[in-house]
Amino acid sequence: MSGALISSNWIKVPESRYTGGSGMEKENKRKRRPWAAILLVCCTLALWGGAPVLRDAGARVYIDIDSPAFQKIPVAVADFAPMQGNSGHEELSSWFPGALNKSLDLTGYFTLLDAHGSSLKANPPASKEGGVDFAGWSNLGAEYLISGGFAHHGGKLSAEFRLFDVVQGRQVLGKQYSGGFEDRGEMVLSFTREVLRLLTGAEGFFDTRVAFVARQGQSSTLYTAGFGAVLGAQELTRVMNSPALILSPRWSPDGRYLCFASYRDGQPDVFVISPSGFGLKKIVGFKGLNLPGAWSPDGRRLLLTLSKDGNEEIYAMEIGSGQLQRLTSNFGIDVSPVWSPDGRKIAFVSSLSGSPQIYVMNADGGDARRLTYSGSYNTSPAWSPKGDKIAYEGRSGSGYHIFSVDEDGGNVRQLTSGAGDHESPSWSPDGRFLVFTIRSGGRSRINILNVNTLDTRTIYESADRILSPAWSPRLK
Amino acid sequence: MMKTSRVLGILICVLFLTLVFTAGCAKKPTLGEGTGGAQPAGGQIEGATGMAAPTPEELAAMNKARALKEQTLREQAERERQAKERAEKERLEREKAERERLEKQRAAAEAEGAAQARGEGPLADIHFEFDQFSLNSEARGLLRKHAAWLSAHPGYDLTIEGHCDDRGTTEYNLALGERRAAETLKFLAALGIDTARMKTISYGEEMPLDASGTEAAWAKNRRVHFVVNPKK
Known part of the structure; x- marks a missing residue:
């Protein structure tokens, strides 16, 4: 024990x-x-x-x-x-x-x-x-x-x-x-x-951390936060800061790396760094937009959104060789790809229908089908580690809320309520909780949500703009 | 700061030495009388051991000459001090003028930057509908003018920045901003502008012009912004 x-x-x-x-x-x-x-x-x-x-x-x-x-x-x-x-x-x-x-x-x-x-x-x-x-x-x-x-x-x-x-x-x-x-x-x-x-019988989330970006103007700091912060026991860990924009941190499945997009070379490129702030390295820097999607469950491939071929498409890159496989090819915007936990499918956002909606396709890019039909703005998919649900952010009334939908498109459920924009859901390793940001009244909060009880708790709050919380795997 | 204090230090040293010197001179009449003022304390002793005492007239003349010399030295020191003060004052004024010039320059650059940011550069921003990247007729009209300006100014390159309002998703908005910029580039290229002169970059929703969160602010933020740079 x-x-x-x-x-x-x-x-x-x-x-x-x-x-x-x-x-x-x-x-x-x-x-x-x-x-x-x-x-x-x-x-x-x-x-x-x-x-x-x-x-x-x-x-x-x-x-x-x-x-x-x-x-x-x-x-x-x-x-x-x-x-x-x-x-x-x-x-x-x-x-x-x-x-x-x-x-x-x-x-x-x-x-x-x-x-x-x-x-x-x-x-x-x-x-x-x-x-x-x-x-x-x-x-x-x-x-x-x-x-x-x-x-x-x-x-x-x-x-x-x-x-x-x-x-x-x-x-x-x-x-x-x-x-x-x-x-x-x-x-x-x-x-x-x-x-x-x-x-x-649950392991909880006390052995995990949440990576996120805090923003003042364009100046960005990439942090990780643990859950001891609520006890006043623990400070945030600063991974890196930069006068240029940092966006979309994503954990490697072993928790040893974070990848993210940074404008430090004048345009959005993809970098990796260790959570302790060492070994910063640019891994993708094509002309135009370079955005990281999720790492594959085996850690060997990284999904990307690139505009190098003239429009925003989804690619999978072998991390070792840098070899690219293009997965989408349409006139719409395709962005924010994530793997299913078994690595066989990919959920992503496409504006093919005229508004951003969640789609699912096979890992080789085949058989893409639309998953969400209600609402005119559904983005930021996050595939539950249990495999059964996809969480996303959708416009609902005047604000944005976190929803979940089954892999077959059924059982759409709004998980958050109340004022403010609820954005960027990311699952806990056991699939029982979601972390997301709430922006309202000039303040940003990072909240966690118990997906069964729908209880939410704030784990971090700031006057800085908080972006893209990413829940880590269990850290050894 | 360092410079000023060093100069002040030197000034104080000079003043101090001058003071010591003049003070020394001022004392001399009471000491080495008859030794021409060049010899210190010993004079009185020598005088006391039987040197010929000067006549009162000689004494008066000597005193007068000495006073004159002291006066000259004092005046010289004073002139030097004043010259130093003047130099220092002039230096400070020069520095102040330089600072003011730089400040003016900076303010001008800032105003220009702000004007650019407000879309008051040579090429005005074009605007978009929510979640759209297609160019409306107003945008097309503006782009025709921009194309004319670019044709008339072949010495400039163009950066086309795509922006979105701050509702919605960071990543989707980055893609949307990229698409807005790309559509703009395509349209300008169709009007004959060399694509080698143009590049796109998306800032998504990350650089709102107006963060007040009103409909009017969002409309202002959904834009393509143009930055013209002299060709390298």
């Missing part, structure tokens, strides 16, 4: 954190990855009350989060208790529950009950009077209860987290973490993942 967690290093933190005097032990300091550092002492806690831990994942019945009948899971997070040896940072007793509420809420799967200041017993750690008032929590409406404790001493923080099944009256998950004080956000995210995995 901890092996899987140690391998997750999606959080980018400045190097100095590991060399500065954080008070961590030497062995800890040498570790370059925060997960590894904080999970040095991460173990499953002994059971409270002697009941057995649910170990048998195979026998476990998960809550079906994909069912249309899914009901949000009511959870209460009790105030954390200072444990023996704690000195200072008393504010953590409300900080931990606050952060857990935020991270659980981000998923849209939980109803979070207000438990702050509750006098109901929630198993204060290291206390002989420990106990959980299951009846009391149940009366409050909770099906699950999270409680925990912390001890901060000399720059070191240890914390324990427990999840109780209130209905069955027993602990179902316990974790203990230790690390520096600054690692508390990662502890919360780690436990949130554990809770999500245990209750729903």
